[in-house]
Amino acid sequence: MIRCDPSRTSVTQYRAAILLAIGYLLAGLVSVSQSGCSTHAKRIAQPRNLFYDGQLQACRESLEKLSKTNRHDRDVVNLDLAVVDLLSGQAKQAETRLKDVRDRFDHLEQDSFAEKTVSMWTDDQVRSYSGEDYEKILLRVFLSLSNLMQDGMDAESYTLQIQDKHEQLADQFESSSGKKKDEYTPLPLGFYMRGMLREATHHDYDDASRNYAIASKLLPNSEPLQWDLARVQSGVHSQPGHGVVYVFAMVGRGPYKVEVAEHPTSAALLIADQIISAVGPYKLPPTIAPIKIPDIVVPPTDVDAVGVQINAQRIGPTSSLANIEQLAVSTFQANRNSIMARAVARRVIKKATIVAAKGSMDKGGLTAIGMDLAGIAWEASEAADTRCWGLLPRDIQVLRVEVPTGDHQLQLSPLSGNRPIGPSQQTSVRVVDGQNTYVICWFPDARSVSQIMCSNR
């Protein structure tokens, strides 16, 4: 028998209104979270497969569709699209896309407390992505390469921007880690490209020497860098009647992020405790069930380097200047505890919200079950932020060769342990007296379709 107390009618109505409001709030949050439940890693899987199958047009269409449908993925998808553009001969379009993303990342580097707050109620995917440090440098490297594939007018400016970014990242490293600025490890490729372009002026050998010296210090075991350094210190760009061919080889399939469930580390719990203590009167529970965080995956590859032949004469293998796999893993490891801590804090805040909401209403019956179910759905809808520049190679390698002016047949083949393991690709290059000619190629593995682009300007 249900008793109705007229004196409590207004209180019951008030509670019903609160319940309704919270129900709407939770439903809204769950629906927002559900829309982002699918991770970037899952969404990008199909375009990535198309890319490695050599179906660049289908890959572009798939990425463009993704860019239109998912606002938070747009910048990283644009980076992938730029790679597709560059390798399909649309260097200008690639440069435009990269410039847009560069400016967006520069803007998004500023903190947004609004996004941070919303991410505590949903997940990290609602935060704007401003790129990992190595992505910010590689973005400018690809800008230089895209420009060199055209007229090369702005390539020097882009290499200067690489140096500016290095400086900025080193300053950030100093302020965030408390370590000295000199301990920051920049990407050698940026210095190499600056040196390469300064050497090609035929009068700024001192600049070239300075940049090659930095690159050589970062890669002390790289023999070709030692040759470059020796050449600019006492030699010349090329002999009269000769030009230079630079082969930029993208080797292997690059790293990407996937979602995993892991137990929080003690370091992450410590950071999470600081976060939730700052937000409200909450404490960490003694145990935390596994949380969803991103992890780095590096696909296995069978290609070590690219063998270069000119007019059927063996020149040698390309040499590594940017180990992206290593960069991605080390960058992720440095941020892993912070990512984990945010996930823990988010879980505590969500649980506390549900408990507080339940406490303000009837403590039993269907309402409590409904609130518990909504809470479970809310937590389950959370997904890890797996956004990253997915169409990067595992390694960027370079080979420099001086050849007589005129047209030459360039043959490139994937190597493993210095032995060819797949079909080679051929292209014709035109070498101009005293100038550089640039070739970009991508060998993901022995089976995938490889691409070659040549500046021939």
Place this chain on the structure above:
Amino acid sequence: MHRREWLTCFSMLTAVGFAGCRGYQYGHVIKPGAENLVGSHEAGAEVFDPLVDEAVAKFLARQQVSPEDCKIGPDGFPAKKTICFIGIENKSAEDIGDYKDKLYNQIDSKILESQSFTPISRRMVDAALHETRMRPDALMLPDNMQLFTAVLQRSGAPVDYFLYATLTSGTTKRNSSTQRDYELTLELTNVHTGAYDKLSSEVRKGYHKSAMGKIWNYNPLKR
């Protein structure tokens, strides 16, 4: 009680959310005569502008020659000396980045404006370096100099002088403060006689980790 806590938490999060947002970027045109920014980590306009002004002024003052020293041109008037400005060599502790080409143009333009010399176009100098495949620092070797000047002469630009500019620096450290002395040297060599002249200008600059560094280290009452 729980409701109050929950609402407090929600309002705190919301307040934090509205407290900060990303800013825009703005630009403005700096009026002529306005002071330059002073670089906090390395040299910039505040160092290079006075270095170039002083070095070129000294150079032009010393190289002013009387009409009897000049060759007489085909039009009967004294012919100006022809200078080939080879380039700037950066031997300082800092990478000057995009300033290198700017310094070249600044020096080249000032020499051209002085009407005392006839500088050779940089494009011709670059073309000659490209053709001969010589390093700028190897041009003083007699054979190289002869070949290089012959190429320029063939292009209609006979050379009287080579001009080199060199940027150097010296660093003094004291705890968290650093003093860096920047020096721009202009070196003029007569390609006919081998005689040379050298001029330099200097700007000193202090770098400090704190705002009090300048007062603490450069206080006139301290010494």
